Amino acid sequence: xxxxxxxxxxxxxxxxxxxxxxxxxxxxxxxxxxxxxxxxxxxxxxxxxxxxxxxxxxxxxxxxxxxxxxxxxxxxxxxxxxxxxxxxxxxxxxxxxxxxxxxxxxxxxxxxxxxxxxxxxxxxxxxxxxxxxxxxxxxxxxxxxxxxxxxxxxxxxxxxxxxxxxxxxxxxxxxxxxxxxxxxxxxxxxxxxxxxxxxxxxxxxxxxxxxxxxxxxxxxxxxxxxxxxxxxxxxxxxxxxxxxxxxxxxxxxxxxxxxxxxxxxxxx
Numbered sequence: 714x715x716x717x718x719x720x721x722x723x724x725x726x727x728x729x730x731x732x733x734x735x736x737x738x739x740x741x742x743x744x745x746x747x748x749x750x751x752x753x754x755x756x757x758x759x760x761x762x763x764x765x766x767x768x769x770x771x772x773x774x775x776x777x778x779x780x781x782x783x784x785x786x787x788x789x790x791x792x793x794x795x796x797x798x799x800x801x802x803x804x805x806x807x808x809x810x811x812x813x814x815x816x817x818x819x820x821x822x823x824x825x826x827x828x829x830x831x832x833x834x835x836x837x838x839x840x841x842x843x844x845x846x847x848x849x850x851x852x853x854x855x856x857x858x859x860x861x862x863x864x865x866x867x868x869x870x871x872x873x874x875x876x877x878x879x880x881x882x883x884x885x886x887x888x889x890x891x892x893x894x895x896x897x898x899x900x901x902x903x904x905x906x907x908x909x910x911x912x913x914x915x916x917x918x919x920x921x922x923x924x925x926x927x928x929x930x931x932x933x934x935x936x937x938x939x940x941x942x943x944x945x946x947x948x949x950x951x952x953x954x955x956x957x958x959x960x961x962x963x964x965x966x967x968x969x970x971x972x973x974x975x976x977x978x979x980x981x
Contacts, residue, residue, distance in 0.1 A: 773791075
């Protein structure tokens with residue numbers, strides 16, 4: 714087992730920021746929403762960014778330009794992370810552009826909002842493949858270069874729907890539960906190589922993704938009322954926690970689900 718990762722240059726600076734200079738972060742679904750905020754934050758700390766999108770090239774290019782204005786290098790890859798062929802190409806391009814992946818943020822998410830009794834085979838596969846299968850097979854591919862370097866960070870995004878029942882969230886909730894179970898199993902297998910695996914579970918975050926929920930307005934109002942902090946979590950706040958998990962200060966956080974929800978999840 715390698716131990717030289719203990720001397721990594723991923724150190725918390727005097728200003729309280731994380732030095733990721735020369736390291737490469739692959740953030741899936743990073744052209745918008747929470748993924749975009751994570752990519753920008755990691756770029757602020759000096760990381761090269763592999764920016765992944767599936768549908769809107771224009772949004773990806775806008776995000777890439779903003780990353781470049783922050784002094785970071787960026788490579789855009791169109792890929793459906795639920796398809797193994799696309800996933801292979803995504804990591805291949807990351808290797809060609811930057812020599813491998815040091816940080817994998819499995820953020821891309823999709824899903825069908827229906828009651829469990831109405832879910833069909835195609836809807837099941839689409840949701841689980843993009844949300845959960847992408848984490849498993851993404852981690853397998855990322856671990857190759859991480860093991861060689863003796864250091865790595867794998868962070869996924871989950872939600873409270875993994876353990877609580879929300880209307881029409883059935884198959885998405887199942888996929889999030891799978892993400893959390895995978896986080897624990899991967900964490901134990903990869904920890905001896907200096908690779909930590911964790912998940913971040915945000916509360917309700919107002920992004921474009923909420924437009925797909927038929928009860929969006931009621932959900933937002935209910936969430937604000939129910940959250941002890943009295944407001945919603947912002948994408949930037951989620952990104953700060955993800956970035957912290959990349960630091961050496963978080964080196965012993967392993968296999969955990971970190972809730973960033975203003976206390977929403979602990980209220981009865």
